[in-house]
Amino acid sequence: DLDTLCPDWRSRKTYVCGPQEMLDDAERLWHSEDLPHELSVERFAPTLFADPDARGGVVTFEKSDKEASAEGNTTLLEVGEDAGVLLPSGCRMGICRTCLTPLVSGTVRNLSSGELCSDEGELIQTCISAAVGPVHLDA
Ligand code: FES
Incomplete structure (x- = not known):
């Protein structure tokens, strides 16, 4: 046109x-x-850390009473959406922090920095974080 x-x-x-x-x-x-x-x-797109050996895990969305198997390089936001859990989100690239969700237990990897987090109650960015083993989210 x-x-x-x-x-x-x-x-x-x-x-x-x-x-x-x-x-x-x-x-x-x-x-x-x-x-x-x-x-x-x-173009605005996150550069995500891809670990070929990332193992992922089962993600439990406690408030939604749902769980889903997650690949180690798949964001928790995508895992939630695929499981029918609508998590808050905005930019989907680690900038706006709209997706902050409390970590109840488990370990997540920030796919942008590669850093691991397993601090109970820590607010994690689901749009750039992935499960490293079993994870429970307050979502
Ligand atoms: S949706 Fe913007 S930081 Fe996660």
Whole structure:
């Protein structure tokens, strides 16, 4: 629809920010028009620590009375959503801290820093944390 909405888009400097798929589409289009220098893309995505030996564990969402098996590199937010537990979230990349959830017991890994946390009552960022063994969350 660009030709209809903005007929001179090829002669404009363009800045895009938004969902990954839209950014991918924009890059493909500007490249196909041989105009990659006219496009500036801003991507916000976390760089997560991936441990090939991460073992994961069973995550218990105590308030929701649900539990789910979690891969060691899958965020607790995703594990909860897959289990039907809607945890609070915002940016989903470790910035806004909307997803802070108390850890009842167990150990979690911050996938952004690689740090482990097993402090009872500690508020953890579920969008960038994964289970390291069995985990209980106050959620
Ligand atoms: S959802 Fe923003 S920090 Fe987790």
